[in-house]
Amino acid sequence: MSGPDGIAALQPKDYATDQEVRWCPGCGDYAILKAVQRTLADLAADPAKTVFVSGIGCAARFPYYIATYGFHTIHGRAPAVATGVKLANPELDVWVVMGDGDALSIGGNHLMHCLRRNLDLNMLLFNNEIYGLTKGQYSPTSRAGLRTPSTPMGSIDQPLSAGLFALGVGARFFARGVDTQQKRLPEIFKRAHTHRGASLVEILQNCIVYNDGVFAGITERDVAEDRQVHVQHGEPLIFGKDQDRGLRLNPSTLSLEVVNLGDAGITEADVLRHDEKNRVLATLLAAMEPPTLPVALGVLYCDPTSSYDQSVHTQLDAAKGQAPAGGLQEVMRAGHTWTVEA
Numbered sequence: 001m002s003g004p005d006g007i008a009a010l011q012p013k014d015y016a017t018d019q020e021v022r023w024c025p026g027c028g029d030y031a032i033l034k035a036v037q038r039t040l041a042d043l044a045a046d047p048a049k050t051v052f053v054s055g056i057g058c059a060a061r062f063p064y065y066i067a068t069y070g071f072h073t074i075h076g077r078a079p080a081v082a083t084g085v086k087l088a089n090p091e092l093d094v095w096v097v098m099g100d101g102d103a104l105s106i107g108g109n110h111l112m113h114c115l116r117r118n119l120d121l122n123m124l125l126f127n128n129e130i131y132g133l134t135k136g137q138y139s140p141t142s143r144a145g146l147r148t149p150s151t152p153m154g155s156i157d158q159p160l161s162a163g164l165f166a167l168g169v170g171a172r173f174f175a176r177g178v179d180t181q182q183k184r185l186p187e188i189f190k191r192a193h194t195h196r197g198a199s200l201v202e203i204l205q206n207c208i209v210y211n212d213g214v215f216a217g218i219t220e221r222d223v224a225e226d227r228q229v230h231v232q233h234g235e236p237l238i239f240g241k242d243q244d245r246g247l248r249l250n251p252s253t254l255s256l257e258v259v260n261l262g263d264a265g266i267t268e269a270d271v272l273r274h275d276e277k278n279r280v281l282a283t284l285l286a287a288m289e290p291p292t293l294p295v296a297l298g299v300l301y302c303d304p305t306s307s308y309d310q311s312v313h314t315q316l317d318a319a320k321g322q323a324p325a326g327g328l329q330e331v332m333r334a335g336h337t338w339t340v341e342a
């Protein structure tokens with residue numbers, strides 16, 4: 001069997017390298033690595049045309065462990081380096097791996113412009129709500145009150161939502177997944193890959209050493225079904241152990257609320273249907289937090305438009321088309337030129 005470019009079909013293990021994986025035992029990064037290797041195999045990705053670019057952090061060790069091209073760059077600058085890689089060779093499939101500090105502290109500016117420019121990059125944000133590599137300082141996504149070495153009395157910052165940030169700066173694709181959800185994660189990654197333009201996937205990732213259990217309130221077996229809604233384009237926003245809870249728009253507050261199907265004549269028809277092209281709905285979904293509302297997982301927003309790299313190359317082709325025939329000397333002497341007399 002062979003992939004789209006005629007390369008022999010590879011298995012997930014074929015995308016692993018011979019490098020010793022140096023994350024702490026039990027780190028959520030292992031699960032994400034596994035899901036990405038599964039994704040690459042499903043996509044029949046050609047390692048020679050695939051690049052993983054990262055910044056600095058635990059998450060950023062990722063390129064060492066993926067048997068494709070890779071570039072472990074500078075803290076916060078993965079989106080900038082990936083921009084250069086994609087523009088220099090648009091044939092490459094470029095993935096970006098960032099931690100929450102990497103992406104949203106030092107790299108916030110780079111990420112913002114990369115998203116609004118809409119470079120065709122598959123961007124994975126490993127959100128463990130902490131700085132792992134530097135031993136557990138708080139990050140922009142850490143919750144208020146979190147005690148860390150840099151917030152000994154508890155964080156007084158209001159945390160940043162990766163989804164609201166992305167949607168606010170004009171991203172055309174935002175999805176959210178959980179490290180341990182091994183069936184769902186590759187499906188989300190494949191959607192991100194199919195999207196032409198910048199696709200940001202936030203992965204809720206457990207840092208077992210410095211922020212263990214931070215997502216337990218939504219992932220523990222006894223609460224998961226009531227605290228997670230898995231959104232599907234065109235499908236009603238229904239969740240719960242018995243699939244009997246739904247999300248409805250409260251017209252007087254313009255906010256989402258949970259309704260119980262069957263109560264006071266409420267039926268599925270009263271529940272909102274997911275529309276992944278609706279930025280307002282995506283924003284409401286991205287903002288949802290327990291205990292009042294479930295956390296929204298899956299592709300919250302996907303509304304493609306032309307990508308920056310396509311537009312750059314369209315302009316380059318147009319400029320080439322207008323260039324006068326001939327060599328460099330002719331080009332240098334064409335149009336507005338003048339001679340400076342001695």
Ligand SMILES: Cc1ncc(C[n+]2csc(CCOP(=O)(O)OP(=O)(O)O)c2C)c(N)n1
Pocket residue numbers: 056057058059060075098099100101102103106126128130131132133134139
């Ligand atoms: C310019 C610069 N500033 C600061 C650092 C120190 N530093 C390295 S990784 C890191 C943050 C790591 O946290 P995160 O990006 O969330 O990734 P994680 O380690 O949790 O995967 C920091 C502050 C650095 N390497 N370079």
Ligand code: SF4
Pocket residue numbers: 022023024026027028029058059128132133206207208209210
């Ligand atoms: S410090 Fe946390 S994020 Fe880093 S490898 Fe260890 S468990 Fe993973």
